[in-house]
Every structure is written in C-alpha cells, then in structure tokens.
Amino acid sequence: MRTLRALWGSSHPGPTLVVTALAFALGLAIGLPPWRLALLTLAVFAGQLSVGISNDAVDAPRDRAVGRSDKPLARGDASVRAAWIAASVALAAALALSAPLGWRMLAAHALTLGSAWAYNVGLKSTAWSIAPFLVSFGVFPSLATLSAEPPAFAAGWAWIAGAALGAAVHLTNVLPDLSDDARTGVRGLPHRLGARASAVVAALAVATGALAVLLGAAGGELAAVAPVSWVFFAAVVVVAGATAWLVATRPPSRMLFRLVMLAALLLAAQLVVSGGMLAGR
Incomplete structure (x- = not known):
C-alpha cells in the first residue's frame, strides 16, 4: 500500500x-x-x-x-x-x-x-519545452470528438484554445520551481523567459484562447454568442488583466501562478460550455 x-x-x-x-x-x-x-x-x-x-x-x-x-x-x-x-x-x-x-x-x-x-x-x-504542451493540448479536444460516431476532428478554434491552454499551463506550472530547476540544470522556455515574462505570455495565451472559443463557437458572429460564453470570456479577460497588473506592480509570487491557473481553468470551462460546437458541425 x-x-x-x-x-x-x-x-x-x-x-x-x-x-x-x-x-x-x-x-x-x-x-x-x-x-x-x-x-x-x-x-x-x-x-x-x-x-x-x-x-x-x-x-x-x-x-x-x-x-x-x-x-x-x-x-x-x-x-x-x-x-x-x-x-x-x-x-x-x-x-x-x-x-x-x-x-x-x-x-x-x-x-x-x-x-x-x-x-x-x-x-x-x-527552449522547445513548450512544444509538447502545444501539441498535446491542441489535440486534446479532438479526443472527445474522435470518440464519437462518426468520428471527427475538433474545429480549428478548439485546437487554438487547447494549445493556448497548454501554453499557459506550461509557462506557469514551473514558476514555483524555477530556483530548484536552475540548480539542477533544467532550462526550459519559462526559465529562459523569466517569471514575469512567462506570466505575461501565459495570460495573453489564455485571453487568445478565450477569444477563439467565443468567436469560433458562434461562427464568427458576435450576435450569435451565447450569454454564458460572454460571461466566461469576461472572466478570463479580468483574471488575465489582474495577472498583468500584478506582474507590473509586484515581485513574482505564487499568487501569479494561481491567477494564471484560474484563468486557464476558466478557459477550460468555456471550452466545455461550447462543447456542442466542438466538431464544427
């Protein structure tokens, strides 16, 4: 046991x-x-x-x-x-x-x-440490749609949202361990960018993913966007904005990590809410 x-x-x-x-x-x-x-x-x-x-x-x-x-x-x-x-x-x-x-x-x-x-x-x-996250999370929404009958790849906007989510996860997941990683010779992309730049890029990635879901699930028509999608999109943007403000005004901390992860979870929830349109049918 x-x-x-x-x-x-x-x-x-x-x-x-x-x-x-x-x-x-x-x-x-x-x-x-x-x-x-x-x-x-x-x-x-x-x-x-x-x-x-x-x-x-x-x-x-x-x-x-x-x-x-x-x-x-x-x-x-x-x-x-x-x-x-x-x-x-x-x-x-x-x-x-x-x-x-x-x-x-x-x-x-x-x-x-x-x-x-x-x-x-x-x-x-x-320096290519982010690539597996872009690939794995980009493909991830298609695991559901390819499990359906008939199988289909997820719509392009879902690939973008998934890749954006993966980028945010990678760029923030290592932030608490940057000093330990430096001592043992691990130098992925976030280590090269630094904590502040990684957090900013992660926040921008999440906001981009949220925009892709908002517009993609509605076929590019703002008038067709469901109210719940607007709610999740606004929440992601607010949290991403709070992250940018924190980066600009305070030293890097675990709060930075938590804020970006919260934005990533909100993006994931937005993707789920739009799930009916995942296959682009």
Whole structure:
C-alpha cells in the first residue's frame, strides 16, 4: 500500500484529475453514449497517470539533489524501477482503452501521450519545452470528438484554445520551481523567459484562447454568442488583466501562478460550455 500511495502521489494527482475531468466534461458536452464516455474518461485517466509518474521517475535524481521532500520517489517511498513499470503499464492501458473508440482516437491519443513523454525525457530542458504542451493540448479536444460516431476532428478554434491552454499551463506550472530547476540544470522556455515574462505570455495565451472559443463557437458572429460564453470570456479577460497588473506592480509570487491557473481553468470551462460546437458541425 505504501508503494501504491507513493505512485499515486507521483502521478501529479491534481493535474491528472483535472485533465481527466475535462475529457469527461467534453465527452458529455458532445453527447457521447455512456460506454464511449466511460472509455474516453478511463483512457485519459490512464494516460495522465503514465505522464505524471514517468515525469517524476525522470526527475527523481534532481528532486533528491534539491531535497524535494514533497516528492514520493525522492523520499524513497517507492523505487524508480517501480515507477517506470507503473508508468509503462498505465501507458499500455491508455492505448488499449482508446482502441475500441476507433483508430483515429487511438492515433490522436498516442500522439498526445508521445508528445508528453517526449517532454518528460528531454524536451523540458530545452527552449522547445513548450512544444509538447502545444501539441498535446491542441489535440486534446479532438479526443472527445474522435470518440464519437462518426468520428471527427475538433474545429480549428478548439485546437487554438487547447494549445493556448497548454501554453499557459506550461509557462506557469514551473514558476514555483524555477530556483530548484536552475540548480539542477533544467532550462526550459519559462526559465529562459523569466517569471514575469512567462506570466505575461501565459495570460495573453489564455485571453487568445478565450477569444477563439467565443468567436469560433458562434461562427464568427458576435450576435450569435451565447450569454454564458460572454460571461466566461469576461472572466478570463479580468483574471488575465489582474495577472498583468500584478506582474507590473509586484515581485513574482505564487499568487501569479494561481491567477494564471484560474484563468486557464476558466478557459477550460468555456471550452466545455461550447462543447456542442466542438466538431464544427
């Protein structure tokens, strides 16, 4: 049980559950039948487990070096070997659960997971660290629409919104760990930009994604935008504006991280509300 608890803690439970819930909500929004919705949700959950656990397995030596007592593998609660086995099993399960939903869904999910694993095993320390997030989150809305019958890729505006969400997640997720990363040689794009610039770019990305959803779901007609979409769009813009103000007036802090993540969650909710138009039909 100790090993299982450690592996769950290494899976980044918060992001894992949020991304899984987003997949479920998008599938529900487009009206997937229960069995397809269940497979989509379980496949995404297994995939996120594989991504989170493999990330901590790769980072275990660095986490030990900087004394990350919040990391189960760094504490020795489970072995790195056990983590790699668990991550591999979860990856295989994610692909196996995707297969009954069709080869297009399987291929799309394999692409999102392959991109995420590429970040874990090397790209996170390069100037291209944002690329896997643009790819994985850009494709993400299509996991729901490709699970439908007939399958279809998500509309272009949903790809833009997903990529914007991924950019914001990446640029802010590492902000609390910039100093630890610098000590262990991790220099991804946010490290090169710095905390202030990363927060500004993340806020602009979220606002761009919100605009894409607002206009895209309404076919570019402002008069056709639903009131609830205006509400979410306004909320995203307000939070993004608050982030910009905070960047300009105060030193970088965890509040910066929380504000951008709040804007990202609002964008995700806006995407779900517009789910009926995801396939562009």
